[in-house]
Amino acid sequence: MYYETRTMTPWKHVLPDRSRERVRLKWPAPGLGAARIARHARDARTLERHTMERSTAGTTAMIRADDLSKSYGRTQAVSGLGFAVDAGQICALLGPNGAGKTSTLRMLLGLSAPDTGSARILGRPVGLGAEVLGRVGVLVDGPAFVPHLTGTRNLKLLWSATRRAWPPPALDDALDLAGLGAAIDRKVKGYSTGMKQRLMLAQALMRAPDVLILDEPANGLDPAEVRTLREHLGALARHGAAVLVSSHQLAEVQQFATHIVVMNLGRLVTAGPLADLLGDTDAYRVQLDDPRGAAEVLRRMTGVTAVTARGTEFVVAAPGVAPRDVVQALVTAGIGVTSVQQVSRSLEQVFLTMTEGDTGHAAR
Numbered sequence: 243m244y245y246e247t248r249t250m251t252p253w254k255h256v257l258p259d260r261s262r263e264r265v266r267l268k269w270p271a272p273g274l275g276a277a278r279i280a281r282h283a284r285d286a287r288t289l290e291r292h293t294m295e296r297s298t299a300g301t302t303a304m305i306r307a308d309d310l311s312k313s314y315g316r317t318q319a320v321s322g323l324g325f326a327v328d329a330g331q332i333c334a335l336l337g338p339n340g341a342g343k344t345s346t347l348r349m350l351l352g353l354s355a356p357d358t359g360s361a362r363i364l365g366r367p368v369g370l371g372a373e374v375l376g377r378v379g380v381l382v383d384g385p386a387f388v389p390h391l392t393g394t395r396n397l398k399l400l401w402s403a404t405r406r407a408w409p410p411p412a413l414d415d416a417l418d419l420a421g422l423g424a425a426i427d428r429k430v431k432g433y434s435t436g437m438k439q440r441l442m443l444a445q446a447l448m449r450a451p452d453v454l455i456l457d458e459p460a461n462g463l464d465p466a467e468v469r470t471l472r473e474h475l476g477a478l479a480r481h482g483a484a485v486l487v488s489s490h491q492l493a494e495v496q497q498f499a500t501h502i503v504v505m506n507l508g509r510l511v512t513a514g515p516l517a518d519l520l521g522d523t524d525a526y527r528v529q530l531d532d533p534r535g536a537a538e539v540l541r542r543m544t545g546v547t548a549v550t551a552r553g554t555e556f557v558v559a560a561p562g563v564a565p566r567d568v569v570q571a572l573v574t575a576g577i578g579v580t581s582v583q584q585v586s587r588s589l590e591q592v593f594l595t596m597t598e599g600d601t602g603h604a605a606r
């Protein structure tokens with residue numbers, strides 16, 4: 243994954259491309275049946291071909307946005323956006339309402355033409371009807387089913403656009419995820435919002451996609467369904483797919499994303515591995531068996547900038563100080579230490595800090 247250094251404060255420049263490694267080492271996944279292994283082997287060959295295409299094209303990204311801009315009348319929806327997603331990554335595209343996420347996804351899928359810049363999937367430029375889009379599982383613009391047809395008939399109809407024989411390669415897995423049971427043969431007009439969303443996900447996943455682009459896929463799903471979706475996306479990424487998901491559910495994103503792209507007012511705010519973003523806070527939560535005198539010991543320590551105590555728990559802000567030094571200082575002073583934990587930030591805290599204060603689109 244990379245980002246445009248001119249538009250943001252960098253954390254990491256270019257990440258190593260491990261896509262070849264992943265394809266060779268992690269395929270097929272252990273514990274699969276013979277039919278699935280055969281299918282995965284075929285898909286692995288396909289991925290290998292993609293990898294070669296990427297090498298030939300001199301680019302490593304499965305999904306790539308370069309300097310994308312899009313305006314609607316006087317509204318600048320997206321402005322000079324650049325990022326990329328590699329094989330094996332689950333990248334969450336985050337931003338407040340109106341940040342330009344859907345506009346970006348639509349450009350990446352050839353559903354709308356950028357004013358400037360380019361969008362590439364598997365190294366190929368995208369446009370309406372581009373062949374490469376046959377390798378992409380898509381959920382953008384919400385469920386679009388024919389209401390008087392059954393779930394199965396709708397899936398067949400959508401699959402017919404690929405001109406490939408029914409059934410699609412990953413139909414069983416996709417239907418497992420959708421969990422519609424007998425309802426798959428009932429008319430879609432009787433489906434709840436969640437059922438339609440799950441059918442739409444099945445539609446995106448049934449083609450065993452190499453790339454998945456999903457706009458708010460967890461909308462309308464209950465917590466158990468969200469967990470199933472998370473596991474499914476994780477498995478796909480482990481098998482070498484690149485996944486790009488827009489979401490507002492930051493706690494959920496924190497559980498499954500490997501990378502994030504944050505945008506606001508159409509522009510890139512930051513991008514990179516999630517772990518780097520949440521990072522170390524240089525603060526420790528220390529449990530003591532005897533808090534008396536501990537505050538004094540900690541405050542005297544070089545590098546400690548703040549100490550707050552609640553009962554036997556202390557939070558110690560100590561930039562650049564190793565946890566073992568904190569423990570050593572306490573133990574040397576005769577204070578027993580039960581546990582030391584690094585204080586971590588939530589994605590929500592980080593996101594709000596990055597995006598707060600910017601409102602409206604009129605001035606863009």
Ligand SMILES: Nc1ncnc2c1ncn2[C@@H]1O[C@H](COP(=O)(O)OP(=O)(O)OP(=O)(O)O)[C@@H](O)[C@H]1O
Binds near residue numbers: 317338339341342343
């Ligand atoms: N077809 C359109 N015509 C006019 N304006 C549009 C169109 N599509 C998007 N916009 C405007 O572009 C800006 C970005 O919209 P977009 O839907 O891409 O943001 P978003 O981040 O997906 O928002 P949300 O999270 O609310 O879905 C908004 O100001 C929106 O009103």
